[in-house]
Each structure stands twice: as structure tokens, then as C-alpha cells.
Amino acid sequence: MSSCTGGGRFCAACPTTRPDVSRFGKLAASLGGVLAPQTCPACGERGEADVLCDACRDSAVPLGEPACGVCRLPGRFPGEEPRCEACLAGRGFRSACAAALFDEPLKSWVARLKYRGERTLAPALGHLARGAFERFCDVAAYDLVVPVPLSPGRYRERGFNQSFLLASAIATPHGLPVVSMLRRIRETAPQVGLESGAREENVAGAFAVDPEHGEPIGLTVLLVDDVLTTGATVDACARVLMGAGAAAVDVVTLARTT
Numbered sequence: 001m002s003s004c005t006g007g008g009r010f011c012a013a014c015p016t017t018r019p020d021v022s023r024f025g026k027l028a029a030s031l032g033g034v035l036a037p038q039t040c041p042a043c044g045e046r047g048e049a050d051v052l053c054d055a056c057r058d059s060a061v062p063l064g065e066p067a068c069g070v071c072r073l074p075g076r077f078p079g080e081e082p083r084c085e086a087c088l089a090g091r092g093f094r095s096a097c098a099a100a101l102f103d104e105p106l107k108s109w110v111a112r113l114k115y116r117g118e119r120t121l122a123p124a125l126g127h128l129a130r131g132a133f134e135r136f137c138d139v140a141a142y143d144l145v146v147p148v149p150l151s152p153g154r155y156r157e158r159g160f161n162q163s164f165l166l167a168s169a170i171a172t173p174h175g176l177p178v179v180s181m182l183r184r185i186r187e188t189a190p191q192v193g194l195e196s197g198a199r200e201e202n203v204a205g206a207f208a209v210d211p212e213h214g215e216p217i218g219l220t221v222l223l224v225d226d227v228l229t230t231g232a233t234v235d236a237c238a239r240v241l242m243g244a245g246a247a248a249v250d251v252v253t254l255a256r257t258t
Ligand SMILES: [Zn+2]
Pocket: 040, 041, 042, 043, 044, 045, 047, 052, 053, 054, 055, 056, 057
């Protein structure tokens, strides 16, 4: 204390004479929480931090009925158990559902999350995806939630896996564990712009169960991805999980194309 160079004020060596910044900071933060309006992470209008405001939620276009009994692709398909062409050909997953059509403005929100790193959107988009899970799935039937993985290269570039963030928002309120059990064992070209057959080829053999994160033997798995287009990616993931002993794999995505 005797060697103080700060005149007794704000000197790092003189804690007793420094203002109590931590207490002041906490007070300011708690006042801020009360005074500053929370905003919708999508539009910035007044709302709640982790959910879309009513206007944004209403702008997400739900998928219509009737629909394929397996993947919920809207359309009138023949038979008592209606199946779209792709589902008639066989799927690795038991069922798939999505919260909304992959259209504007949801498309832009997904781009902001994935390509502009706006992670504040993840809980709100996850909340939207959770709506589909709770509507279409028997929520008590699952043992764990598995996100579709990114390649290690893309993960390094992005710093997060959007499917993991969505999976967490779906799983946490239901007390389900999120397990990154799958990994990409080879780089794949982006699926965007590829035709259906090329998409299947692109992801064939691209995934494997990572035994470090456990195995799905006898477990009912909820597989989560951001967008379903032809379903080739989730199909390849589901086949790997089923091949590793999963009892069943259902898919929830935030959005899907038609
Ligand atoms: Zn909004």
C-alpha cells in the first residue's frame, strides 16, 4: 500500500480505495434487464429474446395437408398410407416433419444464422422447430437427439453447428440429451444446386457413428437438421444410425422445400 502510484484512487494495488465496480455493474445490468425492451431476434421489434415475435412466427408458412405419411411432403398421394415417390422407394428414417416451408422470410433467417453467424437466432428458430416435434412426434418416445454433423472443415470455418443449436432448443425442455454421435468421414460438396440423384451420391458413405460419443443400440433417435430438401442427407444419417443398431430414427427439420 505504501508504494501506491495511483494517488489512492483506482490503483490496482489499493482494492479498498477502488470503486466497487462489480456491484455497480450488477446493479446496472439488473436495471438494464428491466428497462431495456427485449427484441425479437429475427426482426428486431419488441418481443422476447429467445422466441420469434407473433408477426415473424405467423410469417413462417406451415406445410399443407394432405401430405405424405412418412416425410409430410404436401400432396395427395394414393393409397391408405399415402407415400410420396421418394418414400415409396424407401427411406432410412421412419418419419420426417418440418416446422415450415423453406421460403422467405425464414430462408433469410437461416442464412443469417448459418452464413452471418447470428447465433441469437438459434433459440428462436429452435423453438419453431420444437413446435413441429411436439405436433408430429410422440415426444416421450425418444432416448436422445442427434444433430446432423458438419464436416470438420466447415465447423472450423463457422465455429458452430446450426443443427446442434436447433437440436438443443428442441431437446432441453424435454430433458432429452443431445449427442453428437455422427461425424462426417469425408468432405461433401454443398447439396445446394444438386439434383436428387446427385445429392444421394454426394452424401453416400459420408457419415459414420463416432463410438467416442456412444452407440445408438436399441435407442429411438430424433435426428435434427436445419433444412430438408430431397432428404438425402438425413436419409444417409438415418441409415448409418439404423446400421449401428438404432431401434428407430425420426427426423425433425426447421424447414423443408416442396
Ligand atoms: Zn419478429
